[in-house]
Structure formats: structure tokens, C-alpha cells
Amino acid sequence: MxxxxxxxxxxxxxxxxxxxxxxxxxxxxxxxxxxxxxxxxxxxxxxxxxxxxxxxxxxxxxxxxRSAVSCYRSILGAPESATLRKIGDLECEARSWPVPLWPDLRFEVMVAPNGTAWNEWLVRAPGATAPELHTLDDLTPWSCTVDEAARAFPPARPLEGTAPTRFGLALTAPDARGVRRECVAEFTWGLLQRVAVSR
Structure with a gap:
């Protein structure tokens, strides 16, 4: 048989x-x-x-x-929140999902009017306590998001990432002695990974 x-x-x-x-x-x-x-x-x-x-x-x-937006929804379920946000002349929808590994963070996808995702990264959850960032010593791995570092050390300049999902910020921050140092903060999926200080 x-x-x-x-x-x-x-x-x-x-x-x-x-x-x-x-x-x-x-x-x-x-x-x-x-x-x-x-x-x-x-x-x-x-x-x-x-x-x-x-x-x-x-x-x-x-x-x-499928589109990235459809893919995220099928994997992560319905977003926890969907908020209209205006960036320049563009009105987008920010959709966010919880990430159990990082309870104080959310995975945020910015959705353009045509339904495409144009930014995907981790952000601080609404109501969660943001880190206190005053010196280079505070910029430790996984301590902050892109937005938090940019707000703490203005004017931060965005840099193109070295790979997909990576992002950089050129900024100036004081060291432990109060000396202002130029550095590059590197992020993956919006979360700080390391800081390279210029000599």
C-alpha cells in the first residue's frame, strides 16, 4: 500500500x-x-x-x-492607544503597544495618512517616570529613549543610523567634572545602547 x-x-x-x-x-x-x-x-x-x-x-x-502596520497588529494585537499627532505639516497617528520586558516603555509606530509606517521605536509609557538625565554618567545603556536624550541635552542633532532600526544623536553633555563633552549617543529601536565621547 x-x-x-x-x-x-x-x-x-x-x-x-x-x-x-x-x-x-x-x-x-x-x-x-x-x-x-x-x-x-x-x-x-x-x-x-x-x-x-x-x-x-x-x-x-x-x-x-503584509504592510508593517498590518504585521504589527497581527502579532501584537490591537494597539493600547492610537493618538493623532502633527509633525510639521503631516498629521500622523501614533499607535502604541505594551512591551512586557520593559513595562515603562511602549512600542510606537507612526502611521502616515496613506497607512504606511514611517517610524517604529520604543518610547516612554504615558505616566511612567522619565529618567533624570544631567551628565554623561546618566546616559547608561537602556536608560532612556531618543526623545528623552534629545530633550535633556539640547540642541541634539539627529544622525543617520548605521543599520535599520538604529538611530544616532550628536549632543553635548557635561561629564562628572562639569566639562561639556561632544558625543554621539547610539540607539536601537529607540532605546539607548551606548555613548561615544569625542576626545
Whole structure:
């Protein structure tokens, strides 16, 4: 009797946990120790993180891929909030979702009027206490978001990121002795990863 070919098992859904692993995978380049601690907190292995990132990249590159906005909604569910925001002449909708790994942060997607996502990053949650940023010593990994650093040390100048999901700020901040130093703050998914101080 001829055996019927076995059916291919259905693909496992991409979950909010998988999405958090995608965020962590990009941050591992700068802060492997923090990422390892976060993985242990989530109860996942480095192989799980790599697999989640591999599946995420495949989803983005698939010829049948949905829009980023639709993709985030299918993975993360309905946004916790959706707020109209005007940036220059452009009126956008800021949609945000909670991120269990960082309870004081939200994953925010800025949606243009035509429905496309033009910015995706972590921001401080409404009502959460913002960090006190006064000197370079306060700019520690994962301590603040892009907006918080820019407000603390004006005038900060945006810099093009070295890779997708990365962002930079050129700013001047005092060191522990009060000497103002020029530096570049590097962010991944909107969260501070490291600061390079000019000599």
C-alpha cells in the first residue's frame, strides 16, 4: 500500500514574545550582557532569539508580506492607544503597544495618512517616570529613549543610523567634572545602547 506524503505542519504563530526577541537581537550587538539577562528573564535561549529573528526577516522579505502596520497588529494585537499627532505639516497617528520586558516603555509606530509606517521605536509609557538625565554618567545603556536624550541635552542633532532600526544623536553633555563633552549617543529601536565621547 502506497504511503501518503505527510502533511507539512502549520507554521507556528509569531507571538509578542517572538517580537521582543527581535528587539533584543538587534541590541545584542552592543549590549550582550543585558540581552543575556533579558533572555533569562523571558526563559528563552540564544537559539530561540536567533530563530525568532530569522523568521522575522523572512516575513519582511516575503513577496506576500503584509504592510508593517498590518504585521504589527497581527502579532501584537490591537494597539493600547492610537493618538493623532502633527509633525510639521503631516498629521500622523501614533499607535502604541505594551512591551512586557520593559513595562515603562511602549512600542510606537507612526502611521502616515496613506497607512504606511514611517517610524517604529520604543518610547516612554504615558505616566511612567522619565529618567533624570544631567551628565554623561546618566546616559547608561537602556536608560532612556531618543526623545528623552534629545530633550535633556539640547540642541541634539539627529544622525543617520548605521543599520535599520538604529538611530544616532550628536549632543553635548557635561561629564562628572562639569566639562561639556561632544558625543554621539547610539540607539536601537529607540532605546539607548551606548555613548561615544569625542576626545
Amino acid at each position: 502506497e504511503r501518503m506524503p505527510s502533511a507539512k505542519p502549520p507554521a507556528r504563530p509569531f507571538t509578542p514574545l517572538d517580537f521582543q526577541l527581535v528587539l533584543l537581537r538587534r541590541m545584542a550587538d552592543h549590549n550582550p550582557e543585558l540581552v543575556a539577562d533579558a533572555r533569562r528573564e523571558l526563559g528563552v535561549s540564544i537559539a530561540d532569539m536567533r530563530e525568532a529573528n530569522k523568521r522575522w526577516q523572512a516575513m519582511l522579505r516575503s513577496p506576500r508580506s
